[in-house]
Amino acid sequence: MFLKHRFETDELIMLRHLSGRMQLTSKDYSHYLNLEKGFDGEKQFDKWLERLPDELIIVNDLLLEYSHTIFQIDSLLITGESIYIFEVKNFEGDFYIEKDRWCTTSKSEIKNPLLQLQRSESLLRRLLHDLGFNFPIKSYLIFINPEFYLYQAPFNLPAIFPAQLNRFINKLKMTSTSQKDKNLRLSKKLISLGLKETPFVRKPQYTFEKLEKGITCLSCGSFLNPLNKNNLWCQGCGFKEDITHAVIRSIKEFRLLFPEKKITTSVIHEWCKIIRSKKTIRRILLNNFELFNNGKSTHYE
Ligand SMILES: [Zn+2]
Secondary structure, eight states: OEEEOOOOOHHHHHHHHHHHHSOOOHHHHHHHHHHHHHHHHHHHHHHHHTTSOTTSEEEEEEEEEETTEEEEEEEEEEOSSOEEEEEEEOOOEEEEEETTEEEETTSOEEOOHHHHHHHHHHHHHHHHHHHTOOOOEEEEEEEOOTTEEEETOOTTOOEEOGGGHHHHHHHHHTSOOOOHHHHHHHHHHHHHHOOSSOTTOOOOOOOTTTSOOSOBOTTTOOBOEEOSSSEEEOTTTOOEEEHHHHHHHHHHHHHHHOTTSOBOHHHHHHHHOSOOOHHHHHHHHHHHSOEEEOSSOEEEO
16 A cells, blocks of 8 residues: 655756756766656566555655755655665666676766665665654565666666566565554654655756747647647647646646746747737636735736
8 A cells, every 4th residue: 555655856847947948967867867867767666566465565765864964765655564766767778887886888987876875775774763663664676677787786786686676566465564553653654754845956047038838739749730729639659638728737837947037928938939818828827826915016826
C-alpha cells in the first residue's frame, strides 16, 4: 500500500517548462534530462512495488533532515520485521567499479551511488533511534534499466539488477506483516517529518521577456494551435484540449516560473499568445481565480 505517492519535483516541472520555451545551457539541459530519466526509473520501480500485498507500507520520495543534514529516500518499504530503503538508478550502458569510483566505460566518473545509499541509511538509523523505533534497515540500489551492465560488480554489493527484480519482489511478498499498527504509526511519523522540496535547487537564468510565449501541449511539449472556437490542438501529436483547461494549465505554469509576478489579464494574454480575445482570458480568470482590486490595478490569485 502506497502511503505516499511520487510526484515530479517543482524543479523537474520548472525545467520541463523552460526547456520548451528557451535554449537551456548544455549543463542545465543534461541536468534536466537526468531528472526526467531518474523520475521515469522511479515510476517503473513503483510498478513493481504495486505487486506487493496491501499490508506492506510504501512511502515514496521522502526528503528528511537529521542533524542539519538533508537526505532523500526514493522508496521506503516497511514490512513486519524490517525497513527497506531503495535508491533507484535508471543508468544505461556499461559501467565498472574501481576501488570506490564508479565509471562508465567511456571513462567518465559518476557519483558513487553506494555512498549515497549508505549515507541515507546511517542518517535514517539515527533518526529512527531518536524516534524510539528500532527496526533493522536493509538498503538496496535498484538498477531498473535492462540496458544497464556493471562489470566487476562485487558479489556483496547491495544491488538488485534488472534480471533479479522479479525474484526480489516475489521474496518480499513472503515477508511477514505483523505489527501493522506500529508500522503505520512510523510511516505517518516519517511523512510528517518530510520536507516539501530540497532547498538547493539551482535555477537557470530566465526572464519573462526572453521566454517563448504560447500554450504548450500536455502530451508532447510542442506549442498548441487553435482548432475551433472552444478547442486547441497539437500539430505534433494530435492532442486536443479545450481552451479553458489549456489556459488554466498555462497560468499554473506561469505561476511556477514567476512566483513574484502578479497574474493580470494582460500578462496572461501575452503569455498564452494564441488566445486572440482578451475577453476570453478575463472570463477564464474571473471564473477560476479570485479577483483583487486595490483601486489602481487588478490582479488574480
Ligand atoms: Zn503534442
